[in-house]
Amino acid sequence: xxxxxxxxxxxxxxxxxxxxxxxxxxxxxxxxxxxxxxxxxxxxxxxxxxxxxxxxxxxxxxxxxxxxxxxxxxxxxxxxxxxxxxxxxxxxxxxxxxxxxxxxxxxxxxxxxxxxxxxxxxxxxxxxxxxxxxxxxxxxxxxxxxxxxxxxxxxxxxxxxxxxxxxxxxxxxxxxxxxxxxxxxxxxxxxxxxxxxxxxxxxxxxxxxxxxxxxxxxxxxxxxxxxxxxxxxxxxxxxxxxxx
Amino acid sequence: xxxxxxxxxxxxxxxxxxxxxxxxxxxxxxxxxxxxxxxxxxxxxxxxxxxxxxxxxxxxxxxxxxxxxxxxxxxxxxxxxxxxxxxxxxxxxxxxxxxxxxxxxxxxxxxxxxxxxxxxxxxxxxxxxxxxxxxxxxxxxxxxxxxxxxxxxxxxxxxxxxxxxxxxxxxxxxxxxxxxxxxxxxxxxxxxxxxxxxxxxxxxxxxxxxxxxxxxxxxxxxxxxxxxxxxxxxxxxxxxxxxxxxxxxxxxxxxxxxxxxxxxxxxxxxxxxxxxxxxxxxxxxxxxxxxxxxxxxxxxxxxxxxxxxxxxxxxxxxxxxxxxxxxxxxxxxxx
Numbered sequence: 001x002x003x004x005x006x007x008x009x010x011x012x013x014x015x016x017x018x019x020x021x022x023x024x025x026x027x028x029x030x031x032x033x034x035x036x037x038x039x040x041x042x043x044x045x046x047x048x049x050x051x052x053x054x055x056x057x058x059x060x061x062x063x064x065x066x067x068x069x070x071x072x073x074x075x076x077x078x079x080x081x082x083x084x085x086x087x088x089x090x091x092x093x094x095x096x097x098x099x100x101x102x103x104x105x106x107x108x109x110x111x112x113x114x115x116x117x118x119x120x121x122x123x124x125x126x127x128x129x130x131x132x133x134x135x136x137x138x139x140x141x142x143x144x145x146x147x148x149x150x151x152x153x154x155x156x157x158x159x160x161x162x163x164x165x166x167x168x169x170x171x172x173x174x175x176x177x178x179x180x181x182x183x184x185x186x187x188x189x190x191x192x193x194x195x196x197x198x199x200x201x202x203x204x205x206x207x208x209x210x211x212x213x214x215x216x217x218x219x220x221x222x223x224x225x226x227x228x229x230x231x232x233x234x235x236x237x238x239x240x241x242x243x244x
Numbered sequence: 245x246x247x248x249x250x251x252x253x254x255x256x257x258x259x260x261x262x263x264x265x266x267x268x269x270x271x272x273x274x275x276x277x278x279x280x281x282x283x284x285x286x287x288x289x290x291x292x293x294x295x296x297x298x299x300x301x302x303x304x305x306x307x308x309x310x311x312x313x314x315x316x317x318x319x320x321x322x323x324x325x326x327x328x329x330x331x332x333x334x335x336x337x338x339x340x341x342x343x344x345x346x347x348x349x350x351x352x353x354x355x356x357x358x359x360x361x362x363x364x365x366x367x368x369x370x371x372x373x374x375x376x377x378x379x380x381x382x383x384x385x386x387x388x389x390x391x392x393x394x395x396x397x398x399x400x401x402x403x404x405x406x407x408x409x410x411x412x413x414x415x416x417x418x419x420x421x422x423x424x425x426x427x428x429x430x431x432x433x434x435x436x437x438x439x440x441x442x443x444x445x446x447x448x449x450x451x452x453x454x455x456x457x458x459x460x461x462x463x464x465x466x467x468x469x470x471x472x473x474x475x476x477x478x479x480x481x482x483x484x485x486x487x488x489x490x491x492x493x494x495x496x497x498x499x500x501x502x503x504x505x506x507x508x509x510x511x512x513x514x515x516x517x518x519x520x521x522x523x524x525x526x527x528x529x530x531x532x533x534x535x536x537x538x539x540x541x542x543x544x545x546x547x548x549x550x551x552x553x554x555x556x557x558x559x560x561x562x563x564x565x566x567x568x569x570x571x572x573x574x575x576x577x578x579x
Contacts, residue, residue: 054424072426079424085416087261089268094261101257102425104250 005030005149005180006051010060013046013204020046022204023060028197033171033181035191035198035212037224043204044184045082045153051182052079052151075103078142080135082153082184086126092137093122096144103145116140116170132163139170150174152183156190168193188224200228207231254427258435266405266443276443280397280451284390284459299337299361302327302520306342311361311368322520330520332380333547335388337361342371350376383547387462390455391542392515394448398474399481399509399535401444403502406436407485411498414489414579423579430574437482444478445471465545469552473545476562477538483569484534490577509535537561 006028013021021043028034036044049055051062053073062069070076086095093109096118100106113119116136121129129137135155142150152171156164164187171194174181185191191198192212200207200215208215208231212224219227267273299317304324312319322330330336331350337357339350347369351358366373413419422432456463463470484505492498512519512526513535519527530536541558544550552559 052424054420074424074426077424079421081417081421081424083417084421085413085418087265087413087418089265090261094264098257098261099425102254102422102427104426 003029005065006182007063007066008047008051008060009063011047011050011057011062012059013043013050013055014058020204021050021057024199024201024204024206026199026206026209028180028182030180031178032196033175033183033194035195036182036184036201037186037188037191037198037228038201038207039186041203042201044201046204047201048151048153048182048184052077054079075145076147077149077151078145078147079151080138080142080153080155082157084138088127090126091123092118092126092129092140095126095137095141099141099144106145107143109144112140112144115173117166130163131159132166135159135163135167136170139167143174147179149180149182152181154184154186156185156187164190188228192224200224200231202231250426251428251431255431255435255438258422258427258432259439262435262439263442266439276397276401276447277450280393281455283393284386284451284455299357300335301361302330302336302339304339304341306340306347307344309340309342309347309365309369309371311364314364317361320520326520328378329548331358332378333388334358334380334382335518338365339376340365344371346372346374348374348376350378353377353379354381383462386459387547388518388543389516390452390459390461391539391546394452394474395477395513395535395538395542396510396515397451398444398448398478398538399506401447402440402478402481403485403488403506405440405443405485406482407489407502408495408498410436410486410489411492411495414493415495419579429577429579433486433573433577436486437479440482440485441475441478444482445474448474448478461546463546465547465549466551469550469555470542470545473538473541473555473559473562476559476566477534477542480534480538480562480565480569483566483573486573487569487576490573509533512536514539534562534565 004027008027009025011021011024012019024043024047036047038044046055050057053062053069064070064073064076090098096109096112100109113122116139118133118137118140121133126134126137139152139155142152155171156167159167168190171181171183175194181194183191183194195212197209197211198215199209208227210218215227216222216224219230221227221230301312301317301319302322303312303319304322304327308319311317320336324341327336327339328350331339331352334352334355337352337355338361341348347365349362349365351362362375410419455461485502488501488505489498492501508529509515512530513533514530515535519530537558541550541555541562544555544558
């Protein structure tokens with residue numbers, strides 16, 4: 001089996017005249033947490049959508065274990081979208097039951113409830129969940145079929161610090177299970193804690209690629225946010241605050 | 245076999261979730277049942293008085309006899325089968341077909357108004373007369389309007405319950421979430437169709453049975469045939485709703501489209517009043533609307549004990565609408 005679970009080459013995506021992603025090349029190792037960083041409009045979500053098979057590239061390709069994306073690719077990946085609505089009037093239990101039945105092989109719901117600490121609100125209308133509870137539910141729904149790759153699109157945006165830490169714990173646990181995680185964020189601290197390797201994007205292009213520690217050391221700065229500020233004149237934290 | 249089993253499992257899962265969502269939305273659920281009952285009750289009260297003291301004559305073709313110049317006689321035009329159908333329901337009192345040499349007329353043997361008009365015709369007409377007779381009890385307005393209200397409720401429930409809801413799912417990103425699973429679009433669409441069909445038929449059956457208990461409206465035909473009309477009628481509206489929703493991304497635009505479809509049906513399909521006597525072009529438009537065929541078939545079964553063959557043309561139109569709607573929605577659907 002290839003060391004590289006996903007390989008991206010010459011990836012481009014345009015929407016009419018707008019170029020969202022402009023020629024990306026990178027590889028993601030099996031079992032690592034890979035980060036896509038950048039401010040709003042950098043092309044993170046579009047890149048993620050192409051990695052998920054949700055959008056077709058305008059040019060270039062995404063390869064899975066050295067070949068094209070297989071027909072059962074959706075069975076192998078789990079996605080936590082940045083903003084996902086749920087059906088009205090359904091409880092977390094109903095949602096987990098629904099998503100369990102969409103896959104051939106699934107993790108028992110009780111196990112998910114325990115892992116993601118959903119017990120206290122499992123029978124509550126999902127519209128009445130707090131931001132942190134909702135994100136934990138969405139993550140549980142993404143993992144209901146025990147996927148080998150998990151995509152997390154800004155999973156902690158809008159969460160309070162405690163909920164954010166809670167979610168980090170869950171992500172760490174997933175990492176320790178050997179899953180491949182692909183994460184977008186504009187919180188640099190989050191990237192430093194969670195990611196093994198990352199690319200920093202700006203205007204659809206790669207600015208830098210490497211491990212967080214290596215990038216910081218090479219640039220001789222204190223943290224990733226300072227590094228990004230030096231590169232682009234923009235600060236990721238401010239962007240994140242506006243979004244939050 | 246495994247693929248079919250997985251597909252069925254996914255359809256049932258989405259169907260179950262949609263049913264839960266609907267049943268737990270108590271306001272919508274209650275309103276769907278309460279609204280038609282309230283309308284039927286209100287109309288029963290408003291129209292419970294004696295019928296209007298006005299003679300009605302239906303003219304098939306030819307030269308109008310002199311008696312039609314008398315005040316108090318309303319004249320409408322209709323083709324012969326339709327005119328005789330109206331006479332048998334006592335929706336008209338006399339049917340006339342005249343040319344320069346002779347006048348042919350029909351009366352309903354149970355109609356006092358018809359007997360009076362017959363006397364008037366004999367007294368005023370110089371041309372030779374040929375008499376025909378039909379029989380049939382008078383129908384009350386409530387007998388006539390109940391199928392209209394059931395059909396209207398079905399139309400709103402099916403079109404909004406699918407069209408609007410699917411657009412809401414799309415706008416909120418829920419469809420995109422489902423796209424990221426092995427769920428196929430035909431599985432999703434099947435679940436939506438079955439869920440709404442069950443809801444619409446159940447609501448119609450409850451309202452039909454419930455109002456029948458205290459209004460005792462006329463139902464002389466086959467319940468099975470009426471059920472078939474209801475199934476095809478609901479399916480045609482549901483698939484129409486799906487076709488509207490298959491690519492629409494804005495709830496406001498979907499709202500506009502759904503209104504643009506339901507409003508003509510509400511006015512021109514004969515929900516509240518018969519279009520007999522309206523201009524020909526209006527009747528042509530009415531024939532292009534699926535609700536017209538639902539109501540004509542339902543009334544034929546409920547009021548005239550029509551059989552399958554008699555309502556087959558209406559069923560044919562409904563099947564055609566279903567097929568077009570289904571084809572358009574499956575081909576054009578976007579998550």
